[in-house]
Amino acid sequence: MKVAFVSYEVFPFAKVGGLADVAGTLPKYLEKQGIEVFVIMPKHKLVEKNAEKFGYKLEKVVSEIAVSHVKTDEKFDVYESTLPGSNVKTFFVANEYYFSADEVYAGPDLGEQSIFFSAATLDLLKHLDLKPDIVHVNDWQTALIPVYLKTLYRDDPFFSKTASVFTIHNLGYQGVFDPRYLSFAGLPDYVFTIDGLEFYGQINFLKGGIVFSDVINTVSPTYAKEIQTEEYGEKLDGVLRMRAKDLYGILNGIDYELYNPATDKRIYVNYDVNRIELKWENKVKLQEELGLPVRKEIALLGLISRLVPQKGLDLLIDIMDYLTLFDLQIVILGTGDDLYENALRKFQEKYPERVSTNIKFDVDLAQKIYAGADIFLMPSRYEPCGLGQMFSMRYGTVPVVRYTGGLADTVKEYDPQTLEGTGFGFKNYDSAHFLEAVSKALHFYYREKDHWKRIMVNAMNADFSWDRSAKEYVELYKKALAKVGR
Known part of the structure; x- marks a missing residue:
């Protein structure tokens, strides 16, 4: 099974919060489960800064790729590295305009930035001939990828049997923008409905991920239940209840090799x-x-x-x-x-x-x-x-x-x-x-x-190691593949 794991932040390349820890660890444990997994993320400025600190190398592998469907003249380069402590290849979408900010979640236009990265990810997969069985996307910044797969790429032979998994790390951050971004993304007008991306007159990227993904999960079983209620649903509880049969909760883990008080070089005195x-x-x-x-x-x-x-x-x-x-x-x-x-x-x-x-x-x-x-x-x-x-x-x-x-x-x-x-x-x-x-x-x-x-x-x-959770993700991927007839 070949999995493309797509995230806006990945430790140690760029970290803001817990998503980076998950994205920097889960792929390594999926590899241990026999999954062929590779990571795709933006080439933030932090990626270059962290290279010396964490001892990884970056290599440019492709230059000047045009982005399909998106109404922009901006192009992107592709860089490659390896996730430290593993054989997991990591690919970076590089563009000076969209990913030039010092901070990860900053830039000239967060909506355009997300659209550009989502579309570029699919172009990257085709350009490098990395035909995935699963595209696993995380949070609203990558949530349009399943929308693209189910609309503009539905008849593309390269992605015809590709299933999508969407992980919600925090429902409180949704990516809500003016409807004009739909035109910039090159997506069809028919997705702007209450059953699609429309959200109180705006478009909601995260809602798109919920509606168009084959399988959805959150990062704990209790949260998967909570977000289907009005109290915790952030106005998307109705949509989530509609997808309840495809909604799962898998508890995150932590890297027990990295976070080990007996060996951690970042603490003053080691102990166990x-x-x-x-x-x-x-x-x-x-x-x-x-x-x-x-x-x-x-x-x-x-x-x-x-x-x-x-x-x-x-x-x-x-x-x-x-x-x-x-x-x-x-x-x-x-x-x-x-x-x-x-x-x-x-x-x-x-x-x-x-x-x-x-x-x-x-x-x-x-x-x-x-x-x-x-x-x-x-x-x-x-x-x-x-x-x-x-x-x-x-x-x-x-x-x-x-x-x-x-x-x-x-x-x-x-x-x-x-x-x-x-x-x-x-x-x-x-x-x-x-x-x-x-x-x-x-x-x-x-x-x-x-x-x-x-x-x-x-x-x-x-x-709370990742071994158990990684096995649950493998089963989740199998459920997603069954949704596309595999």
Whole structure:
């Protein structure tokens, strides 16, 4: 089986969020399952910058390809590399106009950029004669590829037996644009209907992926159910219910070779479940680096997040003054909305010995927080899967989460009677219940030392590797192939 895996960001070439981790890891595990897989992504400016840091090479393999169907004179080049730690070939669509921004999700026109990349991906496949059985696309930036396959390419012999799989990593980001973009894309007018891309008078790229893909999945079983409700469906719940028989939930995994506290070179001191006491040395080093009072015994809480409404930051801000009455420290890392950035900066100014606010994107500091913190906070309003809680558990840092989406699928409430469970959580989205869950964790940390060690061990022994999930994707691909008569 030959799979073209298409994503806007792929670690280590370019990373903004969890999609990059998935796209940089899942193909390697698919390869282990015997799948012939190759990755396609834009050649962002970050790709060149990261080459030296991560030790990969880029080679131009094709120049000046015209894009089919799209109303533009812009052409693209193709570069090739290999996904580090694998034999997975990665192809880059390069164009100076559309992919010249310093940031991944930026450019002269995000709608045109997505259209150009989607159309160029299909041209790349034909030009390099990479005839895929499956085209696996991810999020709205690539969601028009299934639309092209089912319309303009439906009678093309090259793609006649190609099935499409569309993974929704976050339904909150949909790619909604003016209908004029349909003309730019060269797509037929008949797709602009309520049963196609039309969405309240606009066109919705993500809706196109839902409607035209052979199979759809989200990144956790619970989120697959949640998005079919009005509360979580982001106005697409009706469309998703119509496709319910083709909608699946597969939990993301993490790369256990890369994220391993016993070998991770990004943390201060290596440790494992049998040398768990060495974890505390990471706390002390983190306190020193961030300028917090060095106190080995104090509870250190960590939060690593995009600072956006989805992540429950309003709940944290609500309880922060009260939290600082406890004997604890809080380390925050992330960037996002000015509202949250400014509020969290003020807490550091107000409580400099309690709060360290780091408004930046820093993957090395993130690893140090996973290793050095005692408790990891994820009070998300919704969470399609979430990787932070998996990283934290891998490093023996106990998560406190809201039980929604993938957080509900991965974190199990600790039961002192059975000694089972990996963390603490709450269901109702309000600050009082969040504070109650944090307080419960602090109680066990300070007053139930034996239980706390048990929770840490349980968390570190939990298995969220990609092996299981990759097997589920292989089965999903088989379902997609059956939809096109294979």
